[in-house]
Amino acid sequence: MSQAIHFPNSAPVSLGAIKASCAACSMHQLCLPMGLDDADINRLDQIIGSRRRLVRDERLYAMGEPFRSLYAVRYGHFKTYQINAAGEQQITGFQMAGELLGMDAISGDRYHCDAVALEDSEVCEIPFARLEELFGHVPTLLRHFHRIMSQEITREQNVMLLLGNMRAEQRFAVFLVNLSARYAARGYSSTEFGLRMSREDIGNYLGLTIESVSRLLSRFKKQGWIEVDKREVKLLDPAKLKAIAAGTDQCAPMS
Amino acid sequence: MSQAIHFPNSAPVSLGAIKASCAACSMHQLCLPMGLDDADINRLDQIIGSRRRLVRDERLYAMGEPFRSLYAVRYGHFKTYQINAAGEQQITGFQMAGELLGMDAISGDRYHCDAVALEDSEVCEIPFARLEELFGHVPTLLRHFHRIMSQEITREQNVMLLLGNMRAEQRFAVFLVNLSARYAARGYSSTEFGLRMSREDIGNYLGLTIESVSRLLSRFKKQGWIEVDKREVKLLDPAKLKAIAAGTDQCAPMS
DNA sequence: CGGCCATTTGATACCTATCAAAGGTGGTGG
DNA sequence: CCACCACCTTTGATAGGTATCAAATGGCCG
Numbered sequence: 057m058s059q060a061i062h063f064p065n066s067a068p069v070s071l072g073a074i075k076a077s078c079a080a081c082s083m084h085q086l087c088l089p090m091g092l093d094d095a096d097i098n099r100l101d102q103i104i105g106s107r108r109r110l111v112r113d114e115r116l117y118a119m120g121e122p123f124r125s126l127y128a129v130r131y132g133h134f135k136t137y138q139i140n141a142a143g144e145q146q147i148t149g150f151q152m153a154g155e156l157l158g159m160d161a162i163s164g165d166r167y168h169c170d171a172v173a174l175e176d177s178e179v180c181e182i183p184f185a186r187l188e189e190l191f192g193h194v195p196t197l198l199r200h201f202h203r204i205m206s207q208e209i210t211r212e213q214n215v216m217l218l219l220g221n222m223r224a225e226q227r228f229a230v231f232l233v234n235l236s237a238r239y240a241a242r243g244y245s246s247t248e249f250g251l252r253m254s255r256e257d258i259g260n261y262l263g264l265t266i267e268s269v270s271r272l273l274s275r276f277k278k279q280g281w282i283e284v285d286k287r288e289v290k291l292l293d294p295a296k297l298k299a300i301a302a303g304t305d306q307c308a309p310m311s
Numbered sequence: 312m313s314q315a316i317h318f319p320n321s322a323p324v325s326l327g328a329i330k331a332s333c334a335a336c337s338m339h340q341l342c343l344p345m346g347l348d349d350a351d352i353n354r355l356d357q358i359i360g361s362r363r364r365l366v367r368d369e370r371l372y373a374m375g376e377p378f379r380s381l382y383a384v385r386y387g388h389f390k391t392y393q394i395n396a397a398g399e400q401q402i403t404g405f406q407m408a409g410e411l412l413g414m415d416a417i418s419g420d421r422y423h424c425d426a427v428a429l430e431d432s433e434v435c436e437i438p439f440a441r442l443e444e445l446f447g448h449v450p451t452l453l454r455h456f457h458r459i460m461s462q463e464i465t466r467e468q469n470v471m472l473l474l475g476n477m478r479a480e481q482r483f484a485v486f487l488v489n490l491s492a493r494y495a496a497r498g499y500s501s502t503e504f505g506l507r508m509s510r511e512d513i514g515n516y517l518g519l520t521i522e523s524v525s526r527l528l529s530r531f532k533k534q535g536w537i538e539v540d541k542r543e544v545k546l547l548d549p550a551k552l553k554a555i556a557a558g559t560d561q562c563a564p565m566s
Numbered sequence: 567c568g569g570c571c572a573t574t575t576g577a578t579a580c581c582t583a584t585c586a587a588a589g590g591t592g593g594t595g596g
Numbered sequence: 597c598c599a600c601c602a603c604c605t606t607t608g609a610t611a612g613g614t615a616t617c618a619a620a621t622g623g624c625c626g
């Protein structure tokens with residue numbers, strides 16, 4: 057099912073870079089070209105740079121590097137994280153096919169976090185200067201770009217709510233339900249999927265330790281809400297998980 | 312010093328609305344028109360809607376209301392917060408003069424959180440549809456708008472780092488240092504200012520209880536790092552506070 | 567002056583981090 | 597093919613930081 061697509065790991069970077077084509081991309085209904093007509097998709101294709109393949113753990117860009125391009129995930133998964141002066145690291149998001157990387161770099165002309173592939177992956181490079189030129193000619197594209205940036209803002213607000221107010225159990229339920237919904241939107245199973253990230257990554261993202269994540273997995277399994285085998289997860293009681301995630305389960309009295 | 316500007320509290324909403332003028336606004340070097348030449352500022356002035364005054368605790372917009380306009384804070388302070396199904400509330404930010412409200416609403420055509428005035432305040436209404444029209448004619452404005460949105464994304468990532476990784480003491484230091492820097496950028500004292508928000512608001516924003524915030528204030532005072540009298544704060548040892556905020560103080564070994 | 571609300575301070579409980587060790591898993595090389 | 601090793605994950609015991617519960621204090625406004 058959610059098996060990673062395989063290709064030779066030999067190519068180091070963008071060797072044999074292929075010109076991207078949005079029209080032919082299976083993600084174009086989720087990605088930047090969403091809602092564009094054929095003519096406008098072609099104009100977008102004109103400016104899209106090369107594709108780039110990354111192997112597991114390879115870094116797409118690093119914090120502090122000059123910002124030139126956004127990247128659209130074609131397949132695979134990424135994590136983005138920042139590190140502060142004290143070395144504290146926080147994963148700010150996990151990105152999957154059809155999602156855009158690098159929007160936090162626009163304000164400072166430098167990438168604001170690191171982006172690393174969680175598995176063998178491929179991205180489309182979108183030179184931002186050329187995208188800006190295109191905005192003047194394709195208002196639909198501009199409007200959609202604003203929606204994507206705004207979505208990223210609301211997504212982060214939801215994480216703030218999670219980190220600021222929720223217990224470990226609720227955080228983890230939110231995490232699972234969120235992955236489930238995103239896979240559903242991509243035509244994959246909403247109840248069976250592989251976690252692309254380590255327990256440590258999950259814990260870091262959720263503001264928990266690796267041990268807590270492990271305990272949560274065990275507890276959820278014992279309760280019969282999920283099945284777990286290594287990184288493969290099966291949601292046995294999605295409704296229950298959603299209730300926990302929403303906070304409408306047990307605890308809150310709700311007047 | 313940081314005394315609020317007073318005006319009659321009688322006007323309920325946008326009674327006696329005044330046409331805004333960016334050119335004459337003291338915030339135009341921090342706000343949307345930043346970097347525009349006179350001609351472009353005038354074009355922006357054409358589309359800016361009326362100003363709106365709000366009294367303390369008055370709501371500018373509510374979550375779920377249809378999105379029409381962004382709002383630029385002219386003076387005063389706001390908080391934005393969201394509430395989830397279980398009634399858990401999270402303050403997602405405090406906004407001051409020159410900052411933009413409502414960018415999280417673009418993606419869904421509805422406001423994604425509530426915005427409430429922390430004191431008597433005034434905003435400029437910026438009808439988003441008209442702003443979008445202007446983007447096609449004033450590329451500088453569009454570029455700056457993208458920077459502002461991107462800045463909001465990075466700001467929220469910093470809050471994620473705070474909520475996910477930092478102890479109460481560090482969170483609170485980050486909070487004070489952040490306010491200090493923003494007041495400095497506006498020409499106010501970076502060491503003496505009034506907190507516009509209640510202890511409860513601070514706690515909610517930082518993922519702490521009101522009691523913890525109160526204890527932190529007492530501890531910081533006892534350490535001689537700050538002076539506190541009600542909501543007036545004086546930073547006595549900004550360097551120490553910055554070190555704590557950065558995490559480079561005491562704890563972390565740093566190799 | 568009195569009442570209400572915000573804030574402070576104290577005692578205790580709980581959740582999750584931390585420390586520690588065992589158990590699995592995957593990869594490498596003989 | 598198997599043995600070995602490094603690393604990830606699980607599980608247990610304990611500690612620590614905040615939340616929670618409770619009560620006192622103080623300030624503001626009617």
